[in-house]
Amino acid sequence: MDIVAGKNAGIDGLVAGEAWIATSFDPKLMELIKVRVSQINGCAHCLHIHRQDALKQGETEERMLLLSAWRESQRYSDREGAALAWAESLTNVAETRASDADFEIAHSAFSEDEFLALSIGIAMI
Numbered sequence: 001m002d003i004v005a006g007k008n009a010g011i012d013g014l015v016a017g018e019a020w021i022a023t024s025f026d027p028k029l030m031e032l033i034k035v036r037v038s039q040i041n042g043c044a045h046c047l048h049i050h051r052q053d054a055l056k057q058g059e060t061e062e063r064m065l066l067l068s069a070w071r072e073s074q075r076y077s078d079r080e081g082a083a084l085a086w087a088e089s090l091t092n093v094a095e096t097r098a099s100d101a102d103f104e105i106a107h108s109a110f111s112e113d114e115f116l117a118l119s120i121g122i123a124m125i
Helices: 003-024 027-041 044-056 061-065 067-072 078-091 100-109 112-124
Strands: none
Touching: 003 027, 003 112, 027 044, 027 061, 027 067, 027 078, 027 112, 044 061, 061 067, 067 078, 078 100, 078 112, 100 112
């Protein structure tokens, strides 16, 4: 296989995946998830990009500043908390083994399609 063709096919697949997620899951919440996962991963480039994208989706600076302490804040809904807990669980899977409790809470907070889009979105970031 031609390396360039393979690279382009891979990029096309990622773009298609992102487009599907955008139609299957709340884009504002997905950007918040991307910011949180980028915090955990320690990626300054990703934080910069996803912070800007979250602001464009209507997210506030205050909520992004509190994101690493979302469990102690009253600024996040139960649904957002379920998504954030699942994002942390999957991002830290080597340590957490993706807890059953986080799975159950997130799975019950979203439809099957939304939960699938959320999980794939977390994995992609």
